[in-house]
Amino acid sequence: MNYPDTEQTMKLVANLVSIPSPTGNTYEVITFVEKFLNELQIKTMRNHKGGLIATIEGNDSSKHRMLTAHVDTLGAMVKxxxxxxxxxxxxxxxxxxNSIEGEYCQIETNSGKKYTGTILMHQTSVHVYKDADKIERNQENIEVRIDEKVHNAEDVxxxxxxxxDFISFDPRVQVTSSGFIKCRHLDDKASVAILMQLIKQIKTENISLPYTTHFLISNNEEIxxxxxxxxPEETVEYLAVDMGAIGDGQSTDEYTVSICAKDASGPYHYELRKKLVQLAEENHIPYKLDLYPFYxxxxxxxxxxxxxxxxxxxxxxxxSSHAFERTHQSSIENTAKLLYHYVQSNLI
Incomplete structure (x- = not known):
């Protein structure tokens, strides 16, 4: 079976996370994805919200599928x-x-000029503040130290x-020799890269899809x-491709594809969930079923x-979702494999 190239997907993830894109300021990363798809001669359009929709015609245009992943990330604004x-x-x-304390950041002004800084507690120095470790990490105490000679508000x-003004966080991306990728914003740029590689394979190998399929690269998911x-009205199935959350009581891990049965919104469609499990089992794709309580x-x-x-x-x-995230290339690979079979399968 000729699956999407995982090594190329990992490189694409690293490229994507390196493009600042806090929710509300995603033009640059959407343009990156758009250029990638246009070079493949994939039909795309932007919606008014700034998201990108790619469409591949299928054998049946009376029923459609939609898959989505989001490029917007966590971030901040100058308050x-x-x-x-x-x-x-x-x-x-x-x-x-607390998840951004000590992080390097970038401030982008209304004119597009960019400055670097560091996110710190006001009471950081233990030589001055004896209770620095006990003070609450909140909006009153966390601040950005700008890497410019500024002494007051007028200087700033x-x-x-x-x-x-938008503030983005340094992704600090690293790919290890053991196959891990660790950085901020794997949620959900890992999934965006997977979809981009899937679209590339469909196009370059001239894979025939049973139904017209839309790929929405959304830019407001975090809010x-x-x-x-x-x-489209013809859409029957809608599959979100987004991170699986790992922690105590969860079955999700960094090596398999996670199939969500329920999150804070309630259960996902039971028959589609069963179909995804069936596709994974039939094609020997390691998977984990899970529930995400705050998702x-x-x-x-x-x-x-x-x-x-x-x-x-x-x-x-x-x-470590929404903080210093990490996954393994095998989880990216297994997600890509399941999607490869899903887009070529029949509707439930």
Missing amino acids: EVKASGRLKIDLIGGFKF KALGIEVG GYGGNSNI GSDASAAIRSGHDIVHGLIGPGID
């Missing part, structure tokens, strides 16, 4: 330029302040930095509504918005 010349921040997406504003629109996907957003579709969720297992 206040402080009198000290440092920045108070407001979070974009569902994560905690003279740089062009203002309230509402809850990335995949809830631009779903929602583009597929659950589509259901909430009133679309009459069959919805499902699969993805690579990601450790």
